[in-house]
Amino acid sequence: MIATVDRRPLVNLTLVRWHLIASSIFLAISLLGGLAYAFQFNNMYPFAGIEWLSPGRVRMVHTNMAAYGFIANAFIAGMLFAIPRLTKRPILSDQLGMLIFVAWQLCMVLTIGGQLLGYGQAIEWGETPIFVDPLIVVGLVLLVVNIAAPIVTTAENGLYVTLWYFLAAFAWTGLVYFMGNYLPQFWVPGTAGAAITGLYIHDLVGLFVTPIGWGLMYFFVPLLLRKPIWSHALSLIGFWGLAFFYPMQGVHHFLFSPIPMYAQYGAVVATIAIEIVVLTVLVNFFGTLHGRSEAVRGNLAIRWFYTGMIMYGITCFQCAFQVTLTFQKVIHFSDWVVGHAHMVMFGVFGFWIFGFFVELWPRAVGRAWVHPRLLTMHYWFTVIGLILMIIDLTAAGLVQGYSWGALSHWSKSVMDSMPFWWVRSVAGLMIIAGQVFFFYALWATARRPAEGTVPAPIPAEAA
Numbered sequence: 390m391i392a393t394v395d396r397r398p399l400v401n402l403t404l405v406r407w408h409l410i411a412s413s414i415f416l417a418i419s420l421l422g423g424l425a426y427a428f429q430f431n432n433m434y435p436f437a438g439i440e441w442l443s444p445g446r447v448r449m450v451h452t453n454m455a456a457y458g459f460i461a462n463a464f465i466a467g468m469l470f471a472i473p474r475l476t477k478r479p480i481l482s483d484q485l486g487m488l489i490f491v492a493w494q495l496c497m498v499l500t501i502g503g504q505l506l507g508y509g510q511a512i513e514w515g516e517t518p519i520f521v522d523p524l525i526v527v528g529l530v531l532l533v534v535n536i537a538a539p540i541v542t543t544a545e546n547g548l549y550v551t552l553w554y555f556l557a558a559f560a561w562t563g564l565v566y567f568m569g570n571y572l573p574q575f576w577v578p579g580t581a582g583a584a585i586t587g588l589y590i591h592d593l594v595g596l597f598v599t600p601i602g603w604g605l606m607y608f609f610v611p612l613l614l615r616k617p618i619w620s621h622a623l624s625l626i627g628f629w630g631l632a633f634f635y636p637m638q639g640v641h642h643f644l645f646s647p648i649p650m651y652a653q654y655g656a657v658v659a660t661i662a663i664e665i666v667v668l669t670v671l672v673n674f675f676g677t678l679h680g681r682s683e684a685v686r687g688n689l690a691i692r693w694f695y696t697g698m699i700m701y702g703i704t705c706f707q708c709a710f711q712v713t714l715t716f717q718k719v720i721h722f723s724d725w726v727v728g729h730a731h732m733v734m735f736g737v738f739g740f741w742i743f744g745f746f747v748e749l750w751p752r753a754v755g756r757a758w759v760h761p762r763l764l765t766m767h768y769w770f771t772v773i774g775l776i777l778m779i780i781d782l783t784a785a786g787l788v789q790g791y792s793w794g795a796l797s798h799w800s801k802s803v804m805d806s807m808p809f810w811w812v813r814s815v816a817g818l819m820i821i822a823g824q825v826f827f828f829y830a831l832w833a834t835a836r837r838p839a840e841g842t843v844p845a846p847i848p849a850e851a852a
């Protein structure tokens with residue numbers, strides 16, 4: 390029995406591959422939903438008059454598939470690769486891993502179907518229908534049992550910071566999901582429920598996506614740069630700072646609301662305090678890059694990672710200002726916030742995920758990338774498209790905010806926003822064009838004849 394266990398490969402690349410495939414499929418669905426919804430702002434909604442494809446429902450599919458379909462699947466793939474390598478132990482059960490994979494994708498399909506049929510839950514970011522929520526909670530618990538087992542049983546001395554982040558995410562995610570989807574719905578209505586929803590929205594980004602994202606960065610960056618992280622102490626300061634300050638920020642989504650002002654001020658202070666954490670993490674990663682900066686040109690995964698980190702720095706810097714009541718008076722409810730959301734969800738975590746793909750896909754399919762030039766084009770189309778979208782929406786937000794502040798007629802702000810909404814659609818098309826190169830490269834690589842060896846990652850300039 391023990392011999393059988395020992396003969397299992399350390400990393401289950403089949404599971405990694407399936408989660409990456411699912412991630413890319415849900416990315417495609419999310420992007421098409423986002424583009425369709427963007428066209429609604431141009432009076433060109435492609436599904437006008439079709440109830441189950443009405444814009445509000447398609448918007449839910451867009452955001453939920455970005456978070457739970459694209460990001461969550463890719464993060465699971467990353468952890469399935471990183472955890473066994475760091476603990477020198479395989480996950481608890483490959484069969485359970487496959488069951489979780491199937492169950493997770495079933496949850497996604499039920500979410501899309503439920504939302505399109507009008508069963509979306511009326512909770513921001515918690516729109517997964519209430520009949521899917523229990524399945525997701527059970528799925529998360531099983532996932533944690535399966536991939537935390539090697540961390541708990543490892544014989545390694547001391548846990549690397551990546552595993553600290555993962556363990557924290559494991560502890561928080563189930564709680565956060567339960568809190569956000571159940572408390573406001575069934576037990577805590579009204580203003581108190583809104584405060585919980587704010588906590589949920591922010592913690593989903595801060596206590597699920599962020600710790601897993603940074604955990605994977607701490608794993609991949611030193612590995613690809615072939616040097617240790619610059620400062621282990623700084624990495625721990627970053628970790629504890631995140632754990633301490635992040636949970637208090639949620640109410641900043643509802644500034645100027647009837648939620649008590651002490652809670653709002655507390656959220657503002659905690660949000661500004663998180664800048665310390667951000668700074669430690671960024672200093673640490675750019676310190677690690679020092680002396681190896683040619684890797685940003687020479688290794689496409691590293692390029693994605695550091696582009697995402699720059700986006701992270703800008704997002705968080707923006708956060709420290711936009712969370713103040715002075716800024717909020719202008720930007721609240723405007724497209725500025727949508728620009729910010731795309732910068733963090735796509736520009737940071739999405740870009741890191743593309744880096745994981747560059748590194749993991751050849752290993753998962755056992756073939757070297759074909760057409761590396763397509764991957765370089767994917768990078769440039771995506772980055773330029775997203776930067777265009779962010780600048781555009783940020784400017785649109787200012788135009789809208791000042792227009793509302795001047796008490797102009799609402800319709801004037803809508804008319805003034807029209808050109809910006811056109812630019813957003815063009816930027817979206819550009820991003821989608823980039824993904825066409827990417828999907829084709831994934832498909833063509835998986836189909837090329839096997840070489841029998843796990844290929845080295847491609848250098849960016851091979852293209």
Ligand code: HEM
Binds near residue numbers: 814
């Ligand atoms: C083709 C590219 C994309 C287009 C055209 C697009 C378009 C849109 C549109 C029109 C909205 C609704 C804005 C509103 O309600 O006023 C939206 C919301 C959102 N999108 Fe996208 N999107 C794209 C890609 C992505 C990606 C890749 C992600 C994440 C990985 C993402 C994350 C989000 C989030 C988090 C929101 C909610 C924003 C908020 O409520 O403030 N989007 N998107």
